[in-house]
Amino acid sequence: MTSKKKLIIAGVAIFVIALSYSLFGSNNEENKPITTQVIKGKFINEVIISGEAQSTSSKKINGPINARRFNIYQLKIQDLVPEGTVVKKGGYIGKLDVSEINGKINDAMLNLESAESKYTQQKLDTTLTLKQERNKIKDLLFSIEENKLELTRSVYEPPATIRKLEIQIEKNERDLREKQEDYFIKKKQANAKMIQVGTEVSKIKKKIEELTALQNEFTIYSEDEGMVTYVKDWNGTKKKVGSTISPWEPAIASLPDLTKMESKTYSNEVDIRKIKKGLTVTVGFDAFPDIELKGIVTDVANVGENKRGSDIKLFQVLIKLNEINSNIRPGMTTSNKILTHEEDNVLMVPLEAIFTKDSISFAYVKSGYSIQKKQVELGLSNNSDVIITKGLSENEIVYLNKPEDTEDKSIKLLSN
Incomplete structure (x- = not known):
């Protein structure tokens, strides 16, 4: 056999060994028991x-709270500084939509013009009426004076003529008294009407002043220094541009x-x-x-x-x-x-080390070259560990996964 053939055979053998290891060796690794020790230490449950x-103490930055006096119940936020803005005392916070209150101011101005026109008309009517009444009184005074002069010249006239003049004077004096009383009453009536229309003018002027003052409150400034945070509405969403506030919940932002x-x-x-x-x-x-x-x-x-x-x-x-x-x-x-x-000073094992069968908790414990199934009594547990109150000792080796060939082993129960 040539050396080249020997090298080929050796390479194939190495490949077969490597392939076998990759196919079967990993399974052996996966089935390898994982163990840990029973430790004594501090148990913490969190x-x-x-x-x-959030801040436990924050100062609300409110919009106008008197808006409902003028039947304004929904105020739309037109502008608002970004959340987290640090402002000084008197610093700008935001602005509310003034269209509704502007409409009420315009209506009040029209009402004021109408009331002032009525006041002027009433004043002219009063002046004319009282002037006419004064002229009538003056005419009666002149008539009485003429009758008295004629009576003086009628000393030698017949008694009937003299008596006629006296009756005329008495009648004129009576009419004078009635005219004077009427004038007094009409003057009081005129004054009352002037007060009435004058009060209406003053009332509307005061309303315009209050509306103007309220309009100024639609531009909101900070009463203190701090960092602006948005407040939440009833549904948990933060109030921002486009949101609305009401007189019952007037906060537009807060300073925590x-x-x-x-x-x-x-x-x-x-x-x-x-x-x-x-x-x-x-x-x-x-x-x-x-x-x-x-x-x-x-x-x-x-x-x-x-x-x-x-x-x-x-x-x-x-x-x-x-x-x-x-x-x-x-x-x-x-x-x-x-x-x-x-x-402190409690025995603990990982949760994975505890197994259950027929409502009995037990652990697989390494004992020399063998494995025992020991019943354990458990205490409190957290997300990773459990306290062992009975059944195990410190430093004993326990298994985190089920060892092979232990299904038929009986559980060593705790002694009473």
Whole structure:
């Protein structure tokens, strides 16, 4: 056999060996038992839920609150500074649509013109009427004076003539008194009408002043310095340009106190049983992975609520941040690790090391060159480990997957 043929045969043999290993060797590797030790240490149980950072104390920036006095109930946001804008005291925040109030001001101006015209007309009518009444009184005075002069010259006239003049004078004096009384009454009536139309003019002028003052409130400025955040509507959406505010919910934005922050989150029905007031929390932030702040649970809702688009009941949990970081802003997504249980010096194994048969929990334990199935008594568990209260000892070797040829082995039960 030539050396060339020997090389070919050797190459084919190596290829067959490699192919066999690739086909069968990996299965052997997959079936290889995985073991770990029973360890003693600190057991930590945490509920991890996401939430949203918000301020526990914020100052509302309100639009006009007196708009409903003028039957204005929906105010549309026409302009609003971007969320996160830092403003100084007196800084511009936004503007509301003034078309409705402008229409009311125009209507009031037309009403004012009409009222002022009525006032002028009433004034002219009053002047003319009272002038006519005064002229009638003057005519009667002249008539009385003439009759008295004629009476004086009629000393030698017959008694009937004298008596006729006296009767005429008495009649004129009586008419004078009646005219004077009528004049007094008509003057009071005229004054009352002037007051009435004058009051209407003043009322409309005052309304225009109030509407103008209200119109000025449609441009909104900050009463303090801070960072602008948008407020949420009744349905949970943030108010922005195009949204509306009402006299009952006049807030257009808010200025949160960044030194008083909390994380608002929602827990499911399973985890809420573990969460209580006073539990410590480690709060992380998606925007700043390197920042972790300590917090404490301050409120746990007793009644669940349905979130939009889901039938699952969720319970609100509020977590107060015990630390301050200038990078944290309202609205940031938070990751909340709530420490629900902590226990030192306990035996633990991974959850994968526990098996169940006929409601009996057991573990596969390495004993020399053999394997035992030992019953175990379990304590609390978390997402990765479980506490062993009975059945195993520290440093014992347990299997994380089911070893081969152990199906017929009996379980070594715990002794009472």
